[in-house]
Amino acid sequence: MTATLTVTENPLLTGKGLPTFDAIAPEHVVPAVTQLLAELETELANLETSVKPTWDGLVEPLQLLGERLNWTWGIVGHLMGVKNSPELRSAHETVQPQVVQFYNKLSQSKPLYEAFKALRESEIWDGLEPAQKRIVEASLRDAQLSGIGLEGEKKERFNAIQLELAELATKFSNHVLDATKAFSLTLTNPEQVDGLPPSLLSLAAQIARAAGAENATPENGPWRITLDFPSYGPFMQHSTRRDLREKLHKALISRASSGDLNNWPLLDRILALRQEKAVLLGFESYAELSLASKMAPNVAAVESLLEELRQASYDAAVKDLADLKEFAAAKGAPEAAELMQWDVGFWSERRREELFAFSAEELRPYFALPQVLEGLFGLVNRLFGVKVKAADGQAPIWHKDVRYFQIDDEAGNTIAYFYLDAYSRPEEKRGGAWMNECVVRAKFVEAGTTSTRLPVAYLVCNQTPPVDGKPSLMTFADVETLFHEFGHGLQHMLTTVDYPGASGINNVEWDAVELPSQFMENWCYDRATLFGMAKHYETGETLPEHYYQKLLAARHYMSGSATLRQVHFSTIDIELHHRYRSGGSETVVDVRNRIAKTTTVLPPLKEDAFLCAFGHIFAGGYAAGYYSYKWAEVLSADAFAAFEEAGLEDESAIASTGKRFRDTVLGLGGSLHPMEVFKTFRGREPSTKALLRHSGLAA
Secondary structure (H helix, E strand, C coil), rough: CCCCCCCCCCCHCCCCCCCCCCCHHHHHHHHHHHHHHHHHHHHHHCCCCCCCCCCHHHHHHHHHHHHHHEEEEHHHHHHHHCCCCCHHHHHHHHHHHHHHHHHHHHHHCCHHHHHHHHHCCCCHHHHCCCCHHHHHHHHHHHHHHHCCCCCCHHHHHHHHHHHHHHHHHHHHHHHHHHHHCCCCCEEEEEHHHHCHHHHHHHHHHHHHHCCCCCCECCCCCCEEEECCCHHHHHHHCCCCCHHHHHHHHHHHHHHHHHHCCHHHHHHHHHHHHHHHHHHEEEEEEEEHHHHHCCCCCCHHHHHHHHHHHHHHHHHHHHHHHHHHHHHHHHHCCCCHHCCEEEEEHHHHHHHHHHHHHCHHHHHHHEEHHHHCCCHHHHHHHHHHHCCEEEECCCCCCCCCCCEEEEEECCCCCCCEEEEEEEECCCCCCCCCCEEEEEECEEEEEECEEEEEECEEEEEEEEEECCCCCCCCEECCCHHHHHHHHHHHHHHHHHCCCCCHHHHCCCCCCCCHHHHHHHEEEEEEECHHHHHHHHHHCCCCCEEEEEEEHHHHHHCCCCCCHHHHHHHHHHHHHHHHHCCCCCCCCCCCCHHHHHHHHCCCCCCCCCCHHHHHHHCCCHCCCCCCCCCHHHHHHHHHHHHHHHHHHHCCCHHHHHHHHHHHHHHHHHCCCCCCCHHHHHHHHHHHCCHHHHHHHHHHHHH
């Protein structure tokens, strides 16, 4: 196919339904987006002249207009994450400015803004449902945060900032992907792979074969180690070669910090532009602008939570490191007196093995992906009464390993679908794990007939792929990640809201959106759930009881360090977006080092440039919002405590509590403020007690 396709032949112009991934190519992007934007410009102009301050005359036509662009541009964004290529990047880069400009025009439309205000002040207002009111209120707020009140030069400057920020975020993300891909360590003799588990040797040989070493085997090598986490993580935990761990660690922390892939100037420019944008909108800092649409009331409230968690975790983290040094010394390690960052993973894993008499690798055979999915699907049936079924072949996919599933309710009616892209593909897929919307639930009335459009989710992970004829064998951390993303998916798929603007995760405040995902992680430690999925992939043997007891005992292992790490990231994020000023007396590195004094127990190395790969805040949606993980974890831990109080062994109590959770947290989506949703489920406001208890930081 070529770029001269007619509109009817371009699969990115369909505008509804499931994307035909098997037909979409990078050359479709520019003509499709160009054509679509031209049509939408006309539609917007027509709507502005004919708009009426009613739901049917304003909100619905605006929603349809936005959905057409979101459908096409959403597919392009999805493919940028899972099937990245130079051709796709070039196409994305070509049309991104026009897309940003159209979104600016849409969000700054005075006629539409005035119509929203008139709707809120009209007699119709009292007759609207809570979800409809929330959508109108959010539209007014978002218009204000998008520069609706700006005129002349200020408006032009705001729009220029929006455009540059979008371009910088894409460039930042591409730099991280390229820098991750650019580094590898090829090992050729057995001494270099001493300590590595069989699963990593198999993966390293597979990576070497893919890179051209056709005869690479797990037994004889060569072995190729990369910065992709399924390769990097186990190497840092198990390699006895301290020099190689140091080399790999320094490569990871210096990604995208020099040469053609240097993100330092980009991130400083991003911070400067965000601050300028905030001031244009009347805020003192970008953090204040960010919190204007979040659950946390202000910066002080965020910093208060972070300080509470810092105080609860700091001494525990100090003790964690002291215990590791003592342990390494007892083993005669020469580095024991001065453990470095590249030693912590190795010695913490050795100490875990000795304390709890098992290694993370020992558990992999019990967590084959097909078995884990069976356990996960059994859990959601137990909690929420829904059934997940394979639907492979019913939807086009972007890679042969992608799977497709459907969700049926108690009566056997299909209510949602999702794609699962589980495996790491560092050559084309960005790292991490995420859930995103493919199709949003909505109700339509056409020719007198009401029909419901079912939601469809993308679930993306980056676990070890099947190697040497074995299924994907997961670490317990991989299992927790899958449960986490599925929690996001459940909020999208089990929504009962029929208005797309408040359906699923839409219109849910960003610092509450992690509630369902972190809630689901807790179930990985639930006896019934774990034994429902932990079966040996070869023998079918259920995970021995002693392993379960060890998992429970190890749950709080080094939790002080883990909590402090999140506090460190969150505090840097808030500080950079609230008090830091580009060109001021401190550099971003100075800020990070200052904060590190009270939020780390090992000071950052001089070559540590982790900010250059901190995509969450510089290329994702977590700017001045990284604290959201901890803010929402307070909610999720307290929500799980409701099930503990009901009795995890009492199936009828679990089912009734699960129904309440489904009807509120999962069902109501963005139709009510998250505090109201939480109080409806829990009967009170949230408390930090459950989080501190679950983290082993309080009784």
